[in-house]
Amino acid sequence: MDLLSYGDWQSDRSLSESNKFMLQQKIGCDISFLLGKSKELVQAHSYMLASRSSVFFAMLYGPFDKSDKPIEIPDIEKDIFEQILRYMYCEEISINEDNVTHILYAARKYGISKVTKECRSFLEKNINPDNVCVIAENAHIFDEEELFKMCLDYIIKHAFESIHSEAFTQLCQSCVTKIIERDDLPLDEDHILECMTHWAKKQCSRQSLAVTEENQRAALGDLFYLIRFPIMNLTYFADNVAKNSKLLTEIEKINLYTYMAGTNKELSDIKFVTKRRKSFFITCTRLGALEKANVETFRWRTGELEKLDFKVSKKIEIHGIVVYGGRLEKSNYKVSAWLRKHDTDEVIADCHSKLTTTPEGITYRVFFRKPAIVQANKRYCIHLQMKGAKTYWSEEGTTNVTCHDVVFTFLDSQEYGNGTGARRGQIPGIIFTRYPRNQTS
Structure with a gap:
């Protein structure tokens, strides 16, 4: 398109509005990116990016080989990258529950500290038992250690609601392990067993496996040994767990009975965690x-x-x-x-x-x-x-x-x-x- 056809678009616009217009209309763009797995094209101005991000400055003006080919960024999707560009051009950004962890990852990657702070502030204000597991999973995927710790602390404080949420069943095994292994998790073991069973059933469904107790046990793997059966009351265990569940093998049931009824705990052959969880208020x-x-x-x-x-x-x-x-x-x-x-x-x-x-x-x-x-x-x-x-x-x-x-x-x-x-x-x-x-x- 002929640039003169835009007319006098500069006179009545502020600096940020002019920057935004040039980005949207792709006026004078000199650098291209291919975003996400689908490699969607986005164009921008190298001068603007370098002036707003030390990472882009090093990438575009540092001692690296230059190429006219588009720069591929497979770990950031187009809509997220466009949010980052909009912030760099005119300090506008739309953060919501669905995109906050993705924007946080991109902001950290390109050293845009103000966006990082805005994302963290948004999360602190909007985290709740229904979304904390979603945020935790994304924090784990994007290696956001501080954010993951914040989520984990929140889950411990709101354990019953968070672990009974549907989002808990979406967590990967690594994230579930970080939660269930905590000594200060303020839940009875029967609730933990219930939630872990529900999580295992969802894993079976995602893998198109029959939801049998054998497949549930396989899905749980070593997670199963983090359920602290040994600290349960013996009568409760016998009447409500051993009798009704086939997740435990017969040998495991015998070993648990021996441990729970015996006086010399150190001699029991048992793989489950035996330490009581800490009391909590x-x-x-x-x-x-x-x-x-x-x-x-x-x-x-x-x-x-x-x-x-x-x-x-x-x-x-x-x-x-x-x-x-x-x-x-x-x-x-x-x-x-x-x-x-x-x-x-x-x-x-x-x-x-x-x-x-x-x-x-x-x-x-x-x-x-x-x-x-x-x-x-x-x-x-x-x-x-x-x-x-x-x-x-x-x-x-x-x-x-x-x-x-x-x-x-x-x-x-x-x-x-x-x-x-x-x-x-x-x-x-x-x-x-x-x-x-x-x-x-």
């Missing part, structure tokens, strides 16, 4: 957002007795509560807390301690002297007294909160609780662990 948050609470939503409270009732859908162990601290200055408190059965008023856990808070802290964890078992669908009461300066409180509460497949239902106390209730007040969270119903004590 889960926080059910009912008010605001822990550690990131908007201070504008808080008001002052006097240090009187706060009362909150609740029920849970499953048997759990409660280890403590989360409390709000003071706002304007460093504050010292005498904290007393009690966990009571609603029907008998029996105290099943308590603490009496000192707490120092700062204006930056907002929330603090207070642990009972000993954890208490809370039964499903029974009503319990938390009483809290903080003697000291006035504290934050919140009016933005949720009465039903699902946390690691445990549903907490918060209720107003039948006694006056200084304003604390199902949707407001103090006690923004409860610290608990899932009751280890299938593990040895």
